[in-house]
Amino acid sequence: MKASSETSIPLETAVTELSLAIGQLLRRLRAESNPDGLTWSQTVALARLEKAGPTTTADLARAESVKPQSMGATLAELEREGLVKRHPHPTDGRQVLFALTAEGVEARRKRNAAKQKWLLAAMAKLDPDERRVLLSATALIKRLAEAD
Amino acid sequence: MKASSETSIPLETAVTELSLAIGQLLRRLRAESNPDGLTWSQTVALARLEKAGPTTTADLARAESVKPQSMGATLAELEREGLVKRHPHPTDGRQVLFALTAEGVEARRKRNAAKQKWLLAAMAKLDPDERRVLLSATALIKRLAEAD
DNA sequence: TATTGTTATACTCTATAACTATA
DNA sequence: TATAGTTATAGAGTATAACAATA
Secondary structure, rough: OOOOOOOOOOOHHHHHHHHHHHHHHHHHHHHOOOOOOOOOOHHHHHHHHHHHHOOOOOHHHOOOOOOOOHHHHHHHHHHHHHEEEEEEEOOOOEEEEEEEOOOHHHHHHHHHEEEEEEEHHHHOOHHHHHHHHHHHHHHHHHHHOOOO | OOOOOOOOOOHHHHOOOOOHHHHHHHHHHHHHHHOOOOOOHHHHHHHHHHHHOOHHHHHHHHHHHOOOHHHHHHHHHHHHOOOOEEOOOOOOOOEEEEEHHHHHHHHHHHHHHOOHHHHHHHHHHHOOOHHHHHHHHHHHHHHHHHHO
16 A cells, blocks of 8 residues: 555546545435434534634634525524524624533534434444544545635 | 554544534535536436446435435436436336436536536645545545445 | 625425325 | 335525625
8 A cells, every 4th residue: 555556546536536425425424314403504513613612603604615694594593492692792893703502512412422323333334444544534624625 | 654643532523523524525615616507416416327327216316315306306407407318217117217418428527627626726735645545535435425 | 895794585405295107 | 015206395505685783
């Protein structure tokens, strides 16, 4: 497994295969996920709020490559369910900071665990080396998603 | 880069990070894709028909983890646009085989190239080693998506 | 003027349920 | 009966456009 055997594949093909593969896995994840509980976009928003702390609609939208209106709809639904709470921005009256409530933290912990049960089981069947490749790839995928 | 430094991360965390990362990249791909042209699900269906040849609605649906009705809607739209054509199954009168038309082959080649321009550029900025990791990961992601 | 967020509206993707035709 | 596909309907996710409030 030294090197150039894989570099011979054209980059165009690799790019196509990668995007098809991630689409395929994401649909599988949706299909396997618990129908009760959080939707995909709600899960993502909660996870990001948990990692980043209080965040504005616009920042969340940028991070996930959606329009502020789309993220606003997701946050409004989470607020209606009591999982996030809005706080005024200390210096800018236009901005609104969203933060997890205690209920939101708990909901995320519990429901998210159920949601990813399937992927956890599938990963457990891989070799340790294969898991390491996926782990390295995760960081690269994030870098690609956040590249200029 | 031998081994166990990365195995110390809990599998739960790795799984969460992976699914968030692929969601993030898929949304970025959608946001960057040409608004004219094929939608994501149409692109996927055409790509699969090109690779597999004539295929039934049910088989396509299974491969992409969607219900036959959902895949049927995508195929009906592609048929309306003249990119795929339906053919009777030779022995089973219930089944319908879908295949690309010449126009479909051309549309896929041309529009798909434009659609993935952004990812191609982003991948080109990675190190060769990093591209190799992503290439290996692509196969693993497909295996996960197709696992039992 | 530029930015943040909201409201209104529409399109895509997918699901479930009920139906027809064929095996 | 069981399977392949269609039609009808609904919900989630996203987009664009038009607006209000604040910087």
